[in-house]
Amino acid sequence: MNAPIAIVGNWSEGLSFVVAFLIGIGFGFFLEQGGFGNSRKLALQFYFRDMTVFKVMFTAIITAMAGLIFFSAFGWIDMDLVSLNPTYAWSGIAGGLVMGVGFAVGGYCPGTAIVGLATLKTDAPFYLAGILGGMFVFGELEPWLHGFFVSGFWGDRLTLPQVLGVSAGVVGFAVICVALLGFWGAEFLEKKFSRPEEIK
Amino acid sequence: MITLKGKQIGILVALVLGLVMLGLPARPGESYRFQPAELGRLITERADQLAPADLAQWIVDQQAGFQAIDIRSAEEFQAGHIPGAVSLPLAELLQPSTLRTLPADKTIVLYGNGQSHAAQAWLVLKAAGVDALVLEGGMNAWSRDVLNPRAPQAGASDDEILRYNQAAATAGFLGGAGAAPAAAAPAARPGAGFKAPLKKKKMKGC
Amino acid sequence: MKQKNYLSPYLAGIGLGLALLASFYFAGRGLGASGAMMRAVVAVEKAVAPAHVQANDYLKEYSGGTRSPLSDWLVFEILGVLAGGIISGAISGRVRPETGKGPRISVRQRWLFAVVGGAFFGFGARLARGCTSGVALTGGASLAVGSWMTMMAIFAGAYMTAYFVRRLWI
Numbered sequence: 001m002n003a004p005i006a007i008v009g010n011w012s013e014g015l016s017f018v019v020a021f022l023i024g025i026g027f028g029f030f031l032e033q034g035g036f037g038n039s040r041k042l043a044l045q046f047y048f049r050d051m052t053v054f055k056v057m058f059t060a061i062i063t064a065m066a067g068l069i070f071f072s073a074f075g076w077i078d079m080d081l082v083s084l085n086p087t088y089a090w091s092g093i094a095g096g097l098v099m100g101v102g103f104a105v106g107g108y109c110p111g112t113a114i115v116g117l118a119t120l121k122t123d124a125p126f127y128l129a130g131i132l133g134g135m136f137v138f139g140e141l142e143p144w145l146h147g148f149f150v151s152g153f154w155g156d157r158l159t160l161p162q163v164l165g166v167s168a169g170v171v172g173f174a175v176i177c178v179a180l181l182g183f184w185g186a187e188f189l190e191k192k193f194s195r196p197e198e199i200k
Numbered sequence: 201m202i203t204l205k206g207k208q209i210g211i212l213v214a215l216v217l218g219l220v221m222l223g224l225p226a227r228p229g230e231s232y233r234f235q236p237a238e239l240g241r242l243i244t245e246r247a248d249q250l251a252p253a254d255l256a257q258w259i260v261d262q263q264a265g266f267q268a269i270d271i272r273s274a275e276e277f278q279a280g281h282i283p284g285a286v287s288l289p290l291a292e293l294l295q296p297s298t299l300r301t302l303p304a305d306k307t308i309v310l311y312g313n314g315q316s317h318a319a320q321a322w323l324v325l326k327a328a329g330v331d332a333l334v335l336e337g338g339m340n341a342w343s344r345d346v347l348n349p350r351a352p353q354a355g356a357s358d359d360e361i362l363r364y365n366q367a368a369a370t371a372g373f374l375g376g377a378g379a380a381p382a383a384a385a386p387a388a389r390p391g392a393g394f395k396a397p398l399k400k401k402k403m404k405g406c
Numbered sequence: 407m408k409q410k411n412y413l414s415p416y417l418a419g420i421g422l423g424l425a426l427l428a429s430f431y432f433a434g435r436g437l438g439a440s441g442a443m444m445r446a447v448v449a450v451e452k453a454v455a456p457a458h459v460q461a462n463d464y465l466k467e468y469s470g471g472t473r474s475p476l477s478d479w480l481v482f483e484i485l486g487v488l489a490g491g492i493i494s495g496a497i498s499g500r501v502r503p504e505t506g507k508g509p510r511i512s513v514r515q516r517w518l519f520a521v522v523g524g525a526f527f528g529f530g531a532r533l534a535r536g537c538t539s540g541v542a543l544t545g546g547a548s549l550a551v552g553s554w555m556t557m558m559a560i561f562a563g564a565y566m567t568a569y570f571v572r573r574l575w576i
Contacts, residue, residue, distance in 0.1 A: 003431050003432070003434075004430065004431060004432065004433060004434025004435075005431065005432050005433075005434075006432060006433045006434050007434045013477075016433060016479060017479065017482040018482075019432055019433060020433065020479045020480070020482040020483040020486065021482045021483065021485055021486040021489070022486060023425060023428055023429045023432070023433065023437070023483060023486060024437075024482065024483035024484060024485060024486020024487045024488075024489070024490060025486040025487075025489050025490035025493070026421070026424070026425035026428065026486075026490060027422065027425045027426075027429075027437055027483070027486065027487050027490060027539070028486060028487035028488060028489060028490025028491040028492075028493075028494065029421070029490035029491070029493055029494045030413075030418050030419075030421035030422040030425060030490075030494075031418075031422065031487070031490070031491065031494075032490065032491045032494035032495050032498070032500070033412065033413040033417075033418045033421065033494050033498070034412060034413060034415055034418030034419070034422070035412035035415075035418075037491060037495065037500065038506050039505075039506035039507075039520070040506035040507060040508065040575060041506070042506075043506075043568075043574070043575045044575065044576070045564075046564045046565050046567075046568035047568060047572065047575065047576055049576070051415075052412075052415045055415035055416060055419060056415045056416075056418050056419040056422060057419070057538070057542060057543065057546075058419070059415070059416050059418075059419025059420055059422075059423060060419045060420070060422035060423035060426060060543055060547070061423070061542075061543060061546040061547050062214065062423070063419065063420050063422075063423025063424060063426075063427065063547075064423040064424075064426040064427045064430065064436075064543075064547035065546070065547040065548075065549065066217050066218075066221065067423070067424075067427035067430075067431075068427065068430060068547060068548065069221055069224065070217075070221070070224075071431065073224040073225060077430070077431060080233065081233070081434055082430055082434050082435065082548070083434060083435040083436075084545075084548055084550050085535070085536065085540075085541060085544065085545040085548070085550040085552055085553045086535070086550075086552060087550065087551045087552030087553075087555070088535065088552060089552065089555065091533050091534060091535070092534050092535070092552045092553075092555050092556040092559070093555055093556065093559045094530075094533055094534070094559075095530045095531065095532070095533030095534025095535070095556060095559070096530065096534050096541075096555070096556035096557065096558070096559025096560045096562075096563060097530070097559045097560075097562065097563035098526055098527075098529055098530030098533060098534075098563065099526070099527050099530035099531055099534060099537065099538070099556075099559075099560045099563065100530075100559065100560045100561065100562060100563020100564035100565070100566070100567060101523075101526045101527075101530070101563050101564070101567045102523045102524065102525070102526030102527025102528070102529075102530055103523070103527060103538075103560065103563075103564045104523070104563070104564040104565075104567035104568045104571055105519055105522055105523035105526060105567065105571050105574070106519065106520050106521075106522065106523015106524050106526070106527060107506060107520070107523065107574075107575070108520070108523070108524070108527075109439070109527060109537055109538040109539070110439035110440050110443055110527070110528075110531065110537045110538075110539070111437075111439040111487060111537070111538065111539040113524070114439065114484060114487045114488050114491060115487065115488075115490075115491035115494075115495075116491075116506075117488065117491070118487075118488050118489075118490075118491025118492040118495055118501075119491060119492070119495035119500050119501045119502070120501055120502060120503045120504075121503075121504060121505065121506060122503055122504065122505045122513075122517075123505040123506055123507070123516055123517055123520045124520075126517045126518075126520035126521050126524070127520040127521070127523060127524040127527075128443075128524060129521055129524065130520060130521035130522060130523060130524020130525040130526075130527070130528065131440075131443055131524040131525070131527055131528035131531075132443060132446065132447050132524075132528065133521070133524070133525050133528065134524060134525035134526060134527065134528025134529035134530075134531075134532075135440070135443060135444050135447050135528040135529065135531070135532050136447050136451075137525070137528075137529055138528070138529045138532040138533065139444075139447065139448070139451070139462065139464060139465050139532070140462075142462065142463075142464040142465075142532075143462065143463075143464070145533075146464075149533070154551065154552070155551070157550075158550065158551045158552065159548070159549045159550055159551060160549040160550075160551055160554065161549060162551075163551055167224065167225070168221075168224075168549065169220075169221035169222050169223065169224040170221075170222055171549055172218065172221040172549075173218040173219065173221050173222045175549075176214050176215070176217070176218035176221075177218065179214075180211060180214060180215070183416075207416070210416060
């Protein structure tokens with residue numbers, strides 16, 4: 001297996017940073033192409049009027065997921081060498097809920113706020129300032145929150161296939177089915193709730 | 201907006217990929233990860249070694265979290281081995297199929313007559329992600345230090361005498377199960393040394 | 407330049423997914439954003455009060471030791487996101503100063519709530535060890551359990567809050 005290339009090929013830090021920049025360009029490009037630089041468009045997701053967030057997110061997830069599953073099965077990538085998010089159940093859920101509040105109130109998330117900044121959306125810098133402030137507060141409070149922060153540690157590299165005891169392909173199939181159903185539902189909700197001027 | 205035809209193609213592609221995924225094998229091949237820096241650290245900290253006295257204590261205490269593996273030939277194993285060890289000659293141990301079946305929840309303690317081959321096997325096991333240790337000095341050190349503890353000289357402190365008694369008790373406990381007979385021929389492999397002649401000790405203490 | 411229509415969300419999603427896959431394939435990791443921002447915060451803190459950063463184990467992780475906290479993969483990736491956004495916006499005629507908001511509030515009110523929303527999100531992102539890109543997209547694609555849980559919590563939290571802040575948007 002010759003990928004992840006940076007690890008197997010022992011890339012220098014400089015090369016990794018350059019590639020990070022290039023990958024970021026692709027990320028930012030498609031975020032903006034999908035309209036994610038616009039905070040109102042993003043927020044309308046939560047009123048069922050514009051389901052772009054759901055559609056883009058899940059299309060991206062199943063695309064990359066399918067890629068990983070097939071590449072791994074062909075021996076084109078060694079998943080053991082790929083970093084995987086750890087599972088801290090309670091802080092994960094709590095943090096997610098708080099992020100949800102921030103998303104609904106602020107209309108952005110960090111990545112999309114950067115894209116907003118890139119296209120001169122004037123609310124983006126305010127949101128970003130808020131993010132920096134919120135993170136600063138977290139850093140200061142962390143010593144007191146530490147116990148909660150590290151609680152519910154279910155595993156460093158816990159995956160759905162492991163927990164469900166099936167192969168990644170089975171989980172992948174299920175996720176694709178759920179996504180397709182979700183897309184069908186999203187189209188339905190959009191037709192029902194959106195106003196004409198909001199469809200672009 | 202993409203045309204209806206495009207969406208239908210997309211849905212079809214997604215479903216086909218999903219169905220193919222179902223049939224893919226769970227894990228492809230083996231992956232061996234060689235991390236020189238990590239290995240170097242373990243070696244310099246001597247975290248790759250296990251002293252014979254410690255292994256003896258594990259066996260006496262009936263610790264369950266380890267498995268000793270004898271990497272010498274089957275004949276040498278028959279002639280005498282560490283209690284509880286299993287025989288897995290080096291060539292057989294270093295097969296991917298064997299490595300895959302090593303117990304994942306135990307620390308593997310590797311030993312040969314000396315230390316070289318066990319140390320080499322240790323590198324391979326670590327690359328395969330197995331938790332492993334090398335018995336310091338191998339079977340030779342085991343025979344010398346554990347099975348035949350040196351008697352204290354005249355005028356030794358009570359402390360030394362006590363330790364000797366304990367060591368002798370341990371030796372008796374372990375020596376009886378699989379001590380190497382004094383007449384065993386030295387192995388032809390490099391790294392093998394002589395085997396110290398076994399002296400029977402009287403059981404002392406409780 | 408007249409503003410072009412947005413790309414279909416499905417095509418944008420595929421593009422994003424391929425960028426994410428490329429990230430895994432080449433760099434052995436997925437995308438992210440909040441980590442870079444935390445490092446920006448720590449970079450400032452380190453310049454102003456280095457002892458404080460050293461004393462706090464959490465902050466120390468991001469402080470980069472003897473180097474700058476900004477010497478990090480995510481920071482360069484985020485700069486790329488900025489560049490990609492500019493490029494896409496430029497070719498689509500969407501680079502123009504405006505504030506996204508609902509019709510019922512003023513621009514300044516929107517700015518205030520943007521700060522508030524950002525603060526919640528920033529705090530939550532560190533608590534969950536990642537934001538939508540790092541957790542939902544990356545962790546989602548790699549099928550990490552904690553990431554799927556966080557992703558569902560984000561949607562739940564947002565939908566539950568949306569009703570109460572509807573004046574901001576609709």
